[in-house]
Amino acid sequence: MTDRDQAGAHDNRTSAAPTDAGDGAPVVVAMKGIRRSFGDLLALDGVDFDLRRGEIHALLGENGAGKSTLMNVLYGLVSPDHGTIEVDGTPVEIDGPHAAIAHGIGMVHQHFKLVPRLTVAENIVLGDGGERWTRLPDLAEVSRRIEELSDRYGLEVPGDSYVWQLSVGQQQRAEILRALYHDARILILDEPTATLTPNEVEALLERLKGMAAAGSSIIIITHHLDEVMSSADRITVLRSGKYIATLKAAETSQSDLARLMVGRDLQEAALLEVQSGAAAGAGQHAQAGPPVLDVQNLTAYADPVGGPRRASSDDERVALEDITLQVSSGEIVAIAGVQGNGQAELEEVLLGLREVASGRIVLDGKDLAGATTSHVLDSGLGYIPSDRYRYGLISDLAISENLVIDRVDRAPYGSRFSRNFAAIRDNAISLIKSFSIAANSPKTPAATLSGGNAQKVILARSLRSDLSLLVAAQPTRGLDIGAIEFVWERLRRERDDGLGILLISTDLNEIMALAERCYVLYRGRLTESPMDRDSIGLAMGGANLTASGEVPV
Amino acid sequence: MTKIDTTADATEPETTEFVEESTSLVRQFGLTALAIFMALFCGALLLWAAGANPFVAYADMVKGVFTSPAAISLVMGDVVPLLTIGLGLMIAFRAKIWNIGAEGQFLLGALFGGAFAIYSPIEAPIFIIPMTLLVGTAAGAAWGWIVGFLRAHWGVNEVITSLLLVYVAGFIVVYAIRQPMRDPEYFLPQSAALPDTARLGDIPWLDVHAGLLIALALVPLTAYLVNRTSFGIRSLMLGYNPDGTRAAGVNTSKLTVRIMLISGGLAGLAGIMQVMGAETRITNNISPGFGFTAIIVALLGRLRPIGVFLAAVLIGVLNVGGDALQRSQGLPRAVVVVIQALFVIFLLIAERTGSR
């Protein structure tokens, strides 16, 4: 609260102070002057926030604006340096999730906090006296209560299933149920729509509205303007850790919000493009050339999810079933689909990191099914992995090393028995410049890079001159607008220069903005879809495409 | 040894989990010194608890090492196996392959190399010395290969297999010198002596066998291997991020096997050098646990060749000092094992708290 004067952003307010807004429903949570820094970074700079009973309140801002940090403060995962929190008008100290739960606050994290090898019921019991040496409650009884709650709120989740058996949507419902099970009246959802199909998003928002109408108070963290407009009652905008404004949804517009979110008019257009996937680049490019990638009837298995208490015998699950697809040079072909439908396995199979059970992968006329990764890379395949810290970088090594990890024994970077450090450094210096990677020096470990810059390192390494196909998996996930624009622009340019690109993405906007053709991956099966939002959206949720590609409505 | 890379290029990968890139050399040296001091302090407490005057005890150790040339050559005699094994473990540990069975690889190197020398029909030094060294190295490498193969192809935990194979190797040696290789002239089971032509002679003016030269030569050699070859950088990559290394096109199975071949091979080399230079025959106690002590050497040397060399000297001094202590005060030499383990424990803590 001492930092009020410092919060210069308050000048920007376009509406009255938070406490004056609204229709008089009682305030259940009031956060005042919340300030928190991590090292040099001021993540929250005197932020105010309030939540009324029965409303859906959207917390809007770019990546890094401080939305999640603010909510982590409310949930007790981060302690604020300054500021006060009131629940139901009483000042409270929330020193951990326990305290938050005790005050009726529940949180659904973006990365679910469920243990895959435990059942839903066990996961729910976990948060309840986890350090007591007492007998476990009767799990059948817990399951029954879960089902009661599911029925009441329309959140179907089987209580005795293992979490690893559930779809992403079911896992999210399990998270919400867990909060409700522990009597949450205040529900925080961090980016709840990021991993859902359009239909699931709609259904979720409907259920949340129902819960709000029944008296729960809900906070949604998001950066999607359209969802905000369609579901929220009020919206609070944060930017670079500062409070910007609180608005009523009914009294604002997407472009107003966009301006508040990014601050500068310059980036507003970019944001709207990123948000809508307006096809700025699509369709303007040269004609697609000859096919470079031809995948025929590819089948592969997923990793077994086992455990001492293995749930069932289906430990060899099919991850990809009889997949056929083609990519030509000079085109971007998208694979749409919700995370967990075989995308990760598809990346791995193409790279030679996962065994091919049957089928063919032909790149430039060479059959690569069963080839080693090094052979695949040598054949002209570039790779931007979806999990950039697992497959993309050796974080502890210097940036300069990361830019050549797939070529350490190739000229000019070295041979079997030598390394050319000068060439490695020169390569790094030139790539850091041409990809405008923000790094102190080529020697800095890659771990110190921000997400966007880490992705640029991978992009720079992948786009070798001798490439014939680029597999780009979730190339912009978690990046801020500037970095997204950079990556998109770069991919378009490579496409125009004749590279074939296979874009694996869960982001419909990205697909609309980049791709010419689109396949949809659903439960390991691939179907081609026409390039329009509704068809793709339906297919992502498993609606049957007819042979002609028509979507039955 | 002048090749070691203080002058190396800016991009040289210098990090291991043990070594924060950001910490300066001075700081690293300071932390190590602090850890050594703390370990010696705890050792002093232990000696005091055992009824000795720690100052007198440490003085005896120092006197025992540095006042007699014989003791200095004993130190160097210990440095040979510790350094050779330690460099091999360094190579494995950089890749986070935890070969803790060097003791077994050492024993088999000694046994098979020794057997070759004893039974070789050709006794000309020009043939028998290199061949014996080679056979010993190969035997150690083979024992290491088992561990590497099992981990690379079936994912079997190398810590367990390498360690359990130590016991198996021990029984093989015991059997060999009790039965087929036994020298009937002696009451205790031991092999016949190696032919004179297969012995590593002493270095002139030093009472140490020529194995020391080989061990010292290995320092720049392994430095080149870990810092300047694709094998070296790939090992480091494997240690940091095995999945990322695979995605970069590295055949990690092959790499794992190679690393274990080298690691085991160097332990085997240390074993046969011990027989050719120091022991002259295979007995039940050719190793007072060199293979285990070398783990400390590699860790204390922060997985760098020069560091391993310095650590081997330090541990060698401690070992000989411990013997002196046992002679002068009747205190068990095991106190040095405690101090050596404490070195690493305090180093771990210092690293961790120092980097925060």
Next chain:
Amino acid sequence: MDWGAIFSGAGIIALLNAGIRLAMPTALAAVGETFCERSGVLNLSLEGMLLAGAFTSFMGGYYSGNLWVGVLAGIGGGLAIGILMALLSVTFKTAQVINGIVLVLFATGLTAFTYNSVFGVTTTPPRFDSMRPLEIPWLSSIPGVGPVLFEQSILVYLSVVVIVAVSWLLFRTRYGLTVRAAGEKPTAVDAAGVNVDRVRWVATLVAGAMAGFGGAVLIVGQLGFFRDSITAGRGWVAIALVIFGRWTPLRVFGGALLFGMTDALQLRIQAAGGGIQSGVPFEFFQALPYLVTIGVVIVATARSRDDAMPTALGETFEKESKTKAE
């Protein structure tokens, strides 16, 4: 060699009886390790815990003249190494593999130093009478089963009770659920408001106490004397058995019994003069328990590809929110 004597009815009963007895130290250590690894801590200091427990139990039993004092001292000795392991691995968060290996060397050195400082180098090591078997009335007279199961020392019965209790704790209590979750996904445990580090401390101490008890069973229940490295790799075997038993206490216990039988068999064969007369050297039989363990681990990992392994095993847990902004 007289195989007939070993595999006669009486021979087999003696063999099984000895097998159970010899299995217990390893079994206790292995089940403690299972509990610990389920929480996410890869405790490679187990051999050190076992050895420390063996040593302190010997000292306790020798100086007090009371075997139960020895048992308590043994538990304390294992706990002491457990405290060091938890301090390094959980509090200081240094690499667990290194911590474990170094602590084994530490315990080896410390027990050897202390033992030799106290008793000096002697040809006749000090010893006491180990605990006698307790014949349970009625049950021990059941033919076959009786002499195998019910003519054991009370420590054997106690061990079985402890092992079953730990298995029960792990699967049937709230705390056990939390331990299992901590080894699978510590962030979930943290988000549930439970202190992951504290859970892992406790689990490491459980391993220490159980391995210490195992050391005591070895000394007080079987040998009655101590010498350097007397545990002879049983701790490492126990770690292997955890893999074999797929991180499930009762299966791990089963594996330990198998190991105990192998050990009993090789001792019998040696006692019957195997190797001297037969073509097979007795060193082979001595190596047999280790070879069997290696083989069993290979089969267990090759078949299951470690899919039973706790997902977060060996990874230190750092609270995300402390290090990253978003």
